[in-house]
Amino acid sequence: MTNILVTGGAGYIGSHACKALKAAGYTPVTYDNLSTGWEQAVRYGPFEQGHLTDRDRLDQIFAAYQPEAILHFAALSQVGESMREPGLYWHNNVAGSLCLFQAAVQAGCLNVVFSSTCATYGDQDNVVLNETSPRHPINAYGASKRAIEDILRDFEAAYGLRHVIFRYFNVAGADPEAEVGEFHQPETHLIPLILDAIDGRRNALTIFGTDYDTPDGTCIRDYVHVMDLVDAHILGLKWVEDGKQSRVFNLGTGTGFSVREVIDRAEAITGKKAPVVEGLRRPGDCTKLVSGSTRAVTELGWSPERSTLDQMIGDAWRWHQTGHYDK
Ligand code: UDP
Numbered sequence: 001m002t003n004i005l006v007t008g009g010a011g012y013i014g015s016h017a018c019k020a021l022k023a024a025g026y027t028p029v030t031y032d033n034l035s036t037g038w039e040q041a042v043r044y045g046p047f048e049q050g051h052l053t054d055r056d057r058l059d060q061i062f063a064a065y066q067p068e069a070i071l072h073f074a075a076l077s078q079v080g081e082s083m084r085e086p087g088l089y090w091h092n093n094v095a096g097s098l099c100l101f102q103a104a105v106q107a108g109c110l111n112v113v114f115s116s117t118c119a120t121y122g123d124q125d126n127v128v129l130n131e132t133s134p135r136h137p138i139n140a141y142g143a144s145k146r147a148i149e150d151i152l153r154d155f156e157a158a159y160g161l162r163h164v165i166f167r168y169f170n171v172a173g174a175d176p177e178a179e180v181g182e183f184h185q186p187e188t189h190l191i192p193l194i195l196d197a198i199d200g201r202r203n204a205l206t207i208f209g210t211d212y213d214t215p216d217g218t219c220i221r222d223y224v225h226v227m228d229l230v231d232a233h234i235l236g237l238k239w240v241e242d243g244k245q246s247r248v249f250n251l252g253t254g255t256g257f258s259v260r261e262v263i264d265r266a267e268a269i270t271g272k273k274a275p276v277v278e279g280l281r282r283p284g285d286c287t288k289l290v291s292g293s294t295r296a297v298t299e300l301g302w303s304p305e306r307s308t309l310d311q312m313i314g315d316a317w318r319w320h321q322t323g324h325y326d327k
Pocket residue numbers: 079170188189190191193205206207208209219220221259282285
């Protein structure tokens with residue numbers, strides 16, 4: 001079977017991608033330093049522990065597995081942390097990706113599917129965010145991902161590194177079979193935090209800002225089901241395997257929900273009240289991030305059928321009640 005190197009395969013999105021890869025007939029080889037991921041989430045192929053910045057280790061992995069392509073998920077991904085400690089983001093995300101791509105080129109592995117983010121666009125109120133929108137990130141996380149996109153562009157020109165870049169909007173939900181799910185420690189993402197507040201694992205959810213210029217004053221995001229998101233990666237993998245031109249795709253549904261709307265749906269789906277307190281804005285947060293493009297649907301044939309708020313929260317709730325990982 002064809003080996004695919006999955007950096008960050010022990011993390012939330014990477015572990016779901018490994019499940020989808022295996023179902024599509026590939027062998028996912030997870031490369032992860034377990035800084036935020038979980039060995040127990042590696043269920044669908046071999047696991048190799050290592051850092052993105054460890055060139056010797058990467059050379060060994062490429063030699064041992066001869067992967068046909070890389071799905072590059074491994075990254076630090078918290079907006080708030082990136083504002084407090086930008087150096088971590090430039091080192092781990094940018095220097096780490098550079099090291100990975102250099103090792104890939106040397107090994108002759110010239111197909112990459114890269115997890116980028118809508119945070120590369122920054123705050124562009126009332127502007128449709130499509131793949132040709134200017135990139136003006138307002139936090140170090142988004143800036144680090146923009147820099148990696150630029151490395152890919154230059155490496156394609158110089159070395160023929162074919163790539164698909166996915167700019168994710170907000171990923172949510174879990175494997176409906178609850179084999180893998182979202183489990184961060186500490187948790188910073190909205191939906192699992194609401195579920196924690198609902199079932200008493202935390203005292204309350206703090207809403208980060210109620211004075212934004214939106215109908216209810218809270219930030220608006222475009223949520224995508226993690227299973228739909230990883231389906232797009234399989235299509236992206238086929239895209240680069242077929243030798244098609246490198247391309248950027250937004251992965252969002254085009255529909256935005258405010259923080260308050262997500263809380264309301266979570267309460268309706270679980271039948272329980274979420275204790276909430278209103279807090280200050282979180283530095284680095286954009287007012288509204290909604291995808292304005294259907295390029296992934298029209299060109300890749302992607303159909304994000306599971307990305308309704310109800311299914312995302314329902315699947316997250318099922319996982320939340322049954323699944324977790326331990327160190
Ligand atoms: N959010 C919030 N309280 C929290 C965590 C998140 O109000 O405890 C808000 C956050 O300000 C943003 C939205 O929920 O508007 C989604 O945040 P998350 O961290 O899940 O994803 P991000 O948009 O940062 O990628």
